[in-house]
Amino acid sequence: MLSLSNVHVSYGPIKAVRDVSIEVKEGEIVALLGPNGAGKTSLISSVVGLAPIASGRIAFNGHEISKEPTEKIVARGLTLTPEGRRVFADLTVGENLRLGAACRRDKAGIAEDLEKYLELFPILRKRYASRARMLSGGEQQMLAIARSLMSRPKMLMLDEPSLGLAPRIVDQIFELLSSLRGQGLTMLIVEQNANEALSLANSAYVVASGALVFSGTASDLKSSGEVMEMYLGLEGQE
């Protein structure tokens, strides 16, 4: 569904991502892991046209998208829930959700989805008319995810959805992602929280200092003690 070939991302002289290739198949959950500053955010931002691609190709459902503007990529059904949530703080919860559907024209479908996500996230219904800045971090993350879903994506990328959240909330978020998988949504999840992400993922990639250092199935990674220890600061399973 999504395929990155030899992607390089540079900010002027700073090379943030070097020669990374990634494959995400339809219906799959792929985890993209790595230490701070590894280039994870740069990589998935480049996929939606929000970080500068120096070279490489990115194909989504067979279309070359590496030179397309963000809004066109989103209209194709690929979106990103950005790092740090970035909800529109001065807009209400409801306005954030409506804006999430900005690329759609099917009024009835939008209303249906809105109802669906208010059902799925009761807290958003309760806070519907509050400004997003009034929400807690966990609630804002739910809002950011729901806002992304309002565009009815075929594939969703999430940049550290558990960042800065209490363990109980992190569990809720991952339960939610698992239920979204059940609905057939393809996902690419960037996480520092490697264990949680791997419990969900089919396959996994690890980047460090901008380069790929591991790719394989999630269970391969879990049993690869060396990678787990060296790059993710975790004990392997062997």
Add this chain to the structure above:
Amino acid sequence: MMSDYALQQAFNALSVGGEYALLALGLAIVFSVMHLVNFAHGDMITVGGYAMFLLILFGVRDPFLVLPFGVLITVLAALLIERVAFKPVRGASPTTGMLTAFGVSIIIQNVALIFGGSRPKAVQTADWLASSLSIGSVQIPVVQVLETVVTLAAIIGLVALMRYTTVGLAMRAAAKDVPVVRLMGVKADRVILSAFAISGFLAGLAGIFILARRGAVDPFMGFAPVLKAFVAAVLGGFGSLPGAVVGGFALGIAEVGLQVLLPPEIAGFRDAFVFLLIGIVLVFRPQGILGERPDFGEKS
């Protein structure tokens, strides 16, 4: 009669404040989405004014054609300026944007100067605009009543647009985070053009009233309006739309109020007193009446 006089002056203050509010809103809406202080804002009024002058010259006198034509041309001028001048420097530093705006302003003034000369040219907007309404014993100029009403209608319309339409939501969101607005599938271009169109529309409305008062166009007629808009926007809190409205009315009320209250010997220094008052407000609220403090904490 004192109370008649007070009522007249109150209407005067409201209409002047309304005009400043329209101007400041136009400046603020562009600033909020693209952090550009458009000093050519006043010159769009000049363009609209000359368009009306030309239309009348060609024999069209019906104000119901001339006035909307002026507004339309002001909107088109705003869109054209965005395309030709500001789009190429999008993403450059705010200083670049500001210098570009000055450049646009100078070009418009000089084009008007070359083709129209420096002498004001009479523009008869509409007789009824220059007449007065009698309410009891009070005479209120029609232009003031209309200006107040039109300002309020424009503000209500703008609030509705910003709340209920997708592009309005996107403009509010873009004030803080353009990349994420694009992630919602909204073209940045569409947001920016909408902001310029609205800004031009508000300038066009204000332009009609400015023209009705002065009765003539000249190449530099845009200077005073943009200055007032700038002062009103700073007073209200730069970039804040409610701030622009509050700042506009506050400035209008302060000007008219001081005109009335100052003893005749020093009434000539009215503007100095106005700026003194604004200075005092800004000492206590550097961010303006409704402005937000710059946020140095959270980056996202």
